[in-house]
Amino acid sequence: MxxxxxxxxxxxxxxxxxxxxxxxxxxxxxxxxxxxxxxxxxxxxxxxxxxxxxxxxxxxxxxxxxxxxxxxxxxxxxxxxxxxxYKFPRKQEALMESSLLSVMTYNVRLFNVYDWNPDKQLDDKMIAFIKDKSPDILAIQEFHKLQERKLDFYPFRYIGYKTDKNKIGQAIFSKYPILATGQLDFPKTGNNGIYADILVAKDTVRVYNMHLESLHVNPEEEELSQENSMRLIERIGNRFALQQTQMELFRRHWEGTNYKTIVCGDLNNTAFSNIYLKIKGKKLQDTFQEAGSGFGRTFNFPYFPFRIDFILPDTSFEVKTHEVYPLDYSDHFPVFSSLSLKVDK
Structure with a gap:
């Protein structure tokens, strides 16, 4: 120097x-x-x-x-x-639509039922967007019971509410028959994970929809003084610890199945975390890594490109496309991917 x-x-x-x-x-x-x-x-x-x-x-x-x-x-x-x-764009190959399985994951923030956005038509806009993209399998986090009828264009569905009295849960909608369903029952939280075994052609595919512990941080409302910053770090750290418990519940549950698997959801954590690493492991792929481009931002944070919403298919699938739609309907952006099942030799 x-x-x-x-x-x-x-x-x-x-x-x-x-x-x-x-x-x-x-x-x-x-x-x-x-x-x-x-x-x-x-x-x-x-x-x-x-x-x-x-x-x-x-x-x-x-x-x-x-x-x-x-x-x-x-x-x-x-x-x-x-x-x-960050991923540099790659050359897109011609796709045969008939051989693809399209998947979307979307945290809809309760379809704006509590009017966090003054747009009274926001729920209808989200439903219209979903109908236009028409994914074969749709995983929704923070689903609200009021919207059940509006998604009746899907013939098969599973909506997991933690109790009969709850109106908020996670949902899986499908164009293919659902054979079995269930919940992971995350303890001491309103967040949860659900799964559905879906018959796709002659294969049974298990789809998980995960909504890990929320951080409950609003960057526009937090006062970042030194004292409050330390409290904020402690609070987020404790929620990460809860995410570890939830991740371990998922791993134990998933290890009990031999089905081809697609994990979707809002992990409330980044691809640089232990939570992501343990969920993805060596058997799952990240559709962004395989076919994404740019920063892949999925959370509507105004300053930096956070990617906390994922589609993670196992290696029996080939990832063809990955796209994030930067809509301001929710605090999350919908993530869409086209997959094809590899032919067993």
Whole structure:
């Protein structure tokens, strides 16, 4: 740093801090939230750290300084994180519609039943969008009982309410016959996971619809003073610990089936977390990684591209397309993917 002026030295120190934080974040998928809840919160900041380190790399590159290598090397070490964060567009191949299975996952925020948005027609707009895209299988999180009749264009459905008195639950709609259904029964929460065994051609496909523990963070309302920030980190960390319990319930349940599987849902966590890593494992694919492009943002957060909604088919499927529709109907965007079953040889 001898050849750097005082300003550059200050920038380099700040750069070093963010490079170290990004390096630490690479270990987060292997850190159990229940054991280190506050540390696990850093997984939410990985998109921010990637962007900041990329900006530092560009800064030093423009100035033709060798300090560029620090952030570049750190970014290259986390190459898998980069591909989880951004995908370059790939050439689209011609698709045979008859051989595809289309899947959509969508957190609809109760179809605006509590008027969080002043648009009184928002629920009808969401239903019209779903009808227009017409996915073969539709997984909805935060479904409200009032909308059951409006989705009667699907011949088969399973809506999981935690109790008979609940009006809020998760739902799976299908154009194919549903053979069996059930719930995962997440304890001490209104969130839940459900599943449906669906007969697709001659195959039975198990579809999970997961809505893991919500973070209950409104960036527009949170007061981020030092004291409140520490409370916020503690609160999010505790919710990540609950997500670990929910993830473990899912893993035990899934390991009991031999069916081809598609996992959909709002994980309320990023692709840089232990929760995502343990759910996906080695047997599931991420449709964004296989066929997505851009940042793949699924949560309507105004500052950074958070991807917390996923379609994860197992390796018996080939992922053909992945698309996110940036609609402002909910605080989440609908995610759509076209899959084809691989032919057994």
């Amino acid at each position: 001898k050849k750097l002026n005082l300003f550059d030295k200050g920038i380099y120190v700040i750069n070093s801090i963010f490079a170290c934080l990004l390096l630490v974040s690479y270990a987060l998928p292997y850190v159990f939230p229940r054991s280190f809840p506050s540390v696990s919160v850093l997984s939410l900041l990985v998109p921010v750290l990637l962007i900041i380190n990329a900006m530092f790399s560009l800064f030093w590159l423009i100035r033709l300084k060798k300090q560029v290598f620090m952030s570049v090397v750190v970014l290259l070490i986390g190459y898998n994180h980069l591909t989880n964060f």
